[in-house]
Amino acid sequence: MANTTSTTAGGGDFTSNLGRIYGIYTGGFIAFIILMAILSAMGVENVVIGYLFMGFTIVIYAVIGVLSRTMHVGEYYVAGRRVPALYNGMATGADWMSAASFIGMAGSLYLLGYDGLGFVLGWTGGYVLVAILVAPYLRKFGAYTVPDFLSARYGGNLARFIGVIVLFSCSFTYVVAQIFGTGLISARFLGIDFNVAVYVGLAGILVCSMLGGMRAVTWTQVAQYIVLIIAYLIPVIWMSTVKTGVPIPQLMQGQALANITALETAQGITVHHVTPFVHGGYDAKNYFLLILCLMVGTASLPHVLMRYFTTPSVREARVSVAWSLLFIFILYFTAPAYAAFAKWTMLDLVASGLTPENIAEKAGWMMRWAAADNTLVQICGKAATDTAAIVAACAEKGVTALSFADINLNADMIVLATPEMAGMPYVISGLVAAGGLAAALSTADGLLLAIANALSHDIYYKMIDQNAPTSRRLIVSRILLVMVAVLAAYVASTKPSDILSMVSWAFSLAAGGLFPALVLGVWWKRANSAGAVAGMIAGFGITIFYLVMTQYGADFDKATPNMELWWGVKNISSAAFGLPVGFAVMIIVSLLTRAPSRAMQDFIEEIRVPRGKQMMEEKTA
Amino acid sequence: MATPDRVSYWNKTKSLMFVMLGLWVFFGYVIHMFVEQLNTIVIFGFPLGFYMAAQGSLIAFVVMLFWFARRQNAIDEEHGVHED
Numbered sequence: 001m002a003n004t005t006s007t008t009a010g011g012g013d014f015t016s017n018l019g020r021i022y023g024i025y026t027g028g029f030i031a032f033i034i035l036m037a038i039l040s041a042m043g044v045e046n047v048v049i050g051y052l053f054m055g056f057t058i059v060i061y062a063v064i065g066v067l068s069r070t071m072h073v074g075e076y077y078v079a080g081r082r083v084p085a086l087y088n089g090m091a092t093g094a095d096w097m098s099a100a101s102f103i104g105m106a107g108s109l110y111l112l113g114y115d116g117l118g119f120v121l122g123w124t125g126g127y128v129l130v131a132i133l134v135a136p137y138l139r140k141f142g143a144y145t146v147p148d149f150l151s152a153r154y155g156g157n158l159a160r161f162i163g164v165i166v167l168f169s170c171s172f173t174y175v176v177a178q179i180f181g182t183g184l185i186s187a188r189f190l191g192i193d194f195n196v197a198v199y200v201g202l203a204g205i206l207v208c209s210m211l212g213g214m215r216a217v218t219w220t221q222v223a224q225y226i227v228l229i230i231a232y233l234i235p236v237i238w239m240s241t242v243k244t245g246v247p248i249p250q251l252m253q254g255q256a257l258a259n260i261t262a263l264e265t266a267q268g269i270t271v272h273h274v275t276p277f278v279h280g281g282y283d284a285k286n287y288f289l290l291i292l293c294l295m296v297g298t299a300s301l302p303h304v305l306m307r308y309f310t311t312p313s314v315r316e317a318r319v320s321v322a323w324s325l326l327f328i329f330i331l332y333f334t335a336p337a338y339a340a341f342a343k344w345t346m347l348d349l350v351a352s353g354l355t356p357e358n359i360a361e362k363a364g365w366m367m368r369w370a371a372a373d374n375t376l377v378q379i380c381g382k383a384a385t386d387t388a389a390i391v392a393a394c395a396e397k398g399v400t401a402l403s404f405a406d407i408n409l410n411a412d413m414i415v416l417a418t419p420e421m422a423g424m425p426y427v428i429s430g431l432v433a434a435g436g437l438a439a440a441l442s443t444a445d446g447l448l449l450a451i452a453n454a455l456s457h458d459i460y461y462k463m464i465d466q467n468a469p470t471s472r473r474l475i476v477s478r479i480l481l482v483m484v485a486v487l488a489a490y491v492a493s494t495k496p497s498d499i500l501s502m503v504s505w506a507f508s509l510a511a512g513g514l515f516p517a518l519v520l521g522v523w524w525k526r527a528n529s530a531g532a533v534a535g536m537i538a539g540f541g542i543t544i545f546y547l548v549m550t551q552y553g554a555d556f557d558k559a560t561p562n563m564e565l566w567w568g569v570k571n572i573s574s575a576a577f578g579l580p581v582g583f584a585v586m587i588i589v590s591l592l593t594r595a596p597s598r599a600m601q602d603f604i605e606e607i608r609v610p611r612g613k614q615m616m617e618e619k620t621a
Numbered sequence: 622m623a624t625p626d627r628v629s630y631w632n633k634t635k636s637l638m639f640v641m642l643g644l645w646v647f648f649g650y651v652i653h654m655f656v657e658q659l660n661t662i663v664i665f666g667f668p669l670g671f672y673m674a675a676q677g678s679l680i681a682f683v684v685m686l687f688w689f690a691r692r693q694n695a696i697d698e699e700h701g702v703h704e705d
Binding site (some may be wrong): 114117120121124125127128129131132133136250251253254255256257258274276284287288291292295313314315318319321322325326329332333336605608609610611 | 637
């Protein structure tokens with residue numbers, strides 16, 4: 001079934017013409033940006049430009065989704081296993097880079113300086129683990145979902161069921177953050193209320209993933225990668241050119257850093273951008289634990305791992321991991337430059353002599369953001385909605401000339417607001433909004449698919465009704481997808497936390513719950529069913545316990561104090577406890593119980609070599 | 622199943638994995654433990670310790686992965702276990 005001969009909806013023609021199709025698409029998108037610039041210059045209103053940008057891109061994704069609709073199981077779950085390494089890399093890039101990378105990361109780097117680089121390192125280095133420890137072996141096995149592998153390796157539905165619980169917890173947390181991101185963008189650029197905006201964002205997400213499953217999501221994600229990378233690079237290239245005359249921001253970041261340090265010194269700021277381990281409570285311990293949790297989480301997140309189920313071979317799966325990281329790298333090594341140029345711009349603005357009276361005139365964008373959501377921009381500790389509010393707040397504190405520290409920008413708005421901050425035309429703002437939307441939608445699609453697949457394939461088909469016909473399984477999958485999505489949108493509308501924290505929690509949950517079972521499953525033949533089940537329960541249990549108790553407390557009451565941190569470890573690195581406990585329990589219990597059968601050991605031998613047919617054959621009828 | 626060739630294949634695969642893991646530990650953690658010492662060296666305005674976390678280690682990860690894919694494929698072919 002891996003090399004299915006049925007070419008559905010032009011499959012064969014399509015894959016051989018990928019370069020041309022996406023080339024034309026990229027050209028068309030650039031032409032669209034130019035058209036928007038012309039319309040904007042002709043005096044079309046900003047909010048109309050915003051609607052056009054977001055509407056046009058969503059329509060494109062929907063068209064791709066509709067064209068790749070499928071009722072074929074192999075196409076729906078693993079895109080027929082025909083996605084070439086390079087394009088799978090691009091799709092993984094979009095799958096991977098979510099609202100956290102696009103919207104949240106540069107903002108956090110802006111606020112945290114060196115200490116924010118833990119996110120950059122953690123979200124790239126994990127791919128080394130994916131390539132060397134997990135992905136090629138799961139591809140050889142030929143699973144549809146990650147719990148499929150757990151069930152085959154650890155014999156039975158208990159391991160599968162626990163795998164589904166972990167998958168659901170981490171993917172759901174992650175998807176809430178994405179819907180939150182789309183809500184934030186829609187609220188600011190379309191001027192809709194945040195609570196309504198999350199459901200609008202949701203509609204965009206559902207169109208693609210509902211109709212064509214993995215196949216539609218794959219080809220949409222490639223298109224979304226192109227949009228998001230263009231949208232990310234243009235503003236920072238612009239800033240670099242304006243500030244230094246050289247359009248290579250990654251290189252000119254050095255000059256920006258030197259200027260930031262000089263301006264900070266001149267303004268009496270003692271905590272420098274480039275100084276390590278001093279920002280936001282990130283001491284060296286928390287910095288390195290965060291990197292570890294994010295890296296290990298990368299190699300455990302089901303929505304990432306399942307992307308490597310779609311390549312034609314084990315060899316392609318390995319190459320594809322390298323391509324994925326290259327495409328991700330392009331954004332990640334730009335993010336610190338983005339933050340540096342934005343910070344330089346803000347420090348320059350402050351140095352130009354800001355007072356509560358003139359800020360509305362010099363930086364009107366702050367008021368527009370404060371109006372979208374009053375937590376986004378605070379000056380002198382109060383929402384900066386207009387001059388009167390700022391003057392009143394600052395008078396109360398006795399501030400007459402604003403310093404850098406008086407202006408409190410939310411991490412989630414910095415990337416989206418940078419074009420306005422640096423005085424770029426509105427068309428760039430629209431482009432950045434479309435890029436942020438692409439990032440959030442592409443990841444949400446992948447996540448919802450991972451959840452729906454696990455529920456329909458692992459729970460419904462494998463555990464409840466083994467005789468369910470194909471069509472019913474796919475319909476069940478779609479219904480579950482919508483239900484999960486609506487639930488996620490509801491949770492997002494309650495604003496549980498900021499984007500970056502929610503996403504980091506997802507990584508910790510995946511790392512604590514799945515990593516030991518996945519890695520030892522391939523690399524240690526002695527690992528057995530009892531060990532894996534105990535290890536997953538212990539690792540995941542400790543991680544989620546620490547997370548919930550320190551974030552919300554046992555009573556979920558914000559007024560009462562939560563559990564004290566253990567040794568001062570921030571809860572975004574909860575897997576710092578779950579991971580060692582998970583490994584230890586799994587190893588000890590495995591050694592105390594019976595070794596896996598001869599047949600199982602042969603099975604592991606087979607997974608370890610690329611040659612030979614894939615292990616799991618699926619009936620497609 | 623566990624033929625001598627398979628054993629040698631798996632040993633080579635394992636050593637490659639450990640080499641990669643070692644490089645990963647070095648670029649992911651070890652080098653950043655010396656950030657303050659490295660920051661005293663400034664190139665093009667970049668303090669070197671900051672540079673390694675912002676760009677240097679990332680470049681190393683990308684290069685490592687392409688090298689790994691080639692190397693592992695060579696091992697597969699050498700032992701005749703590559704896919705047709």
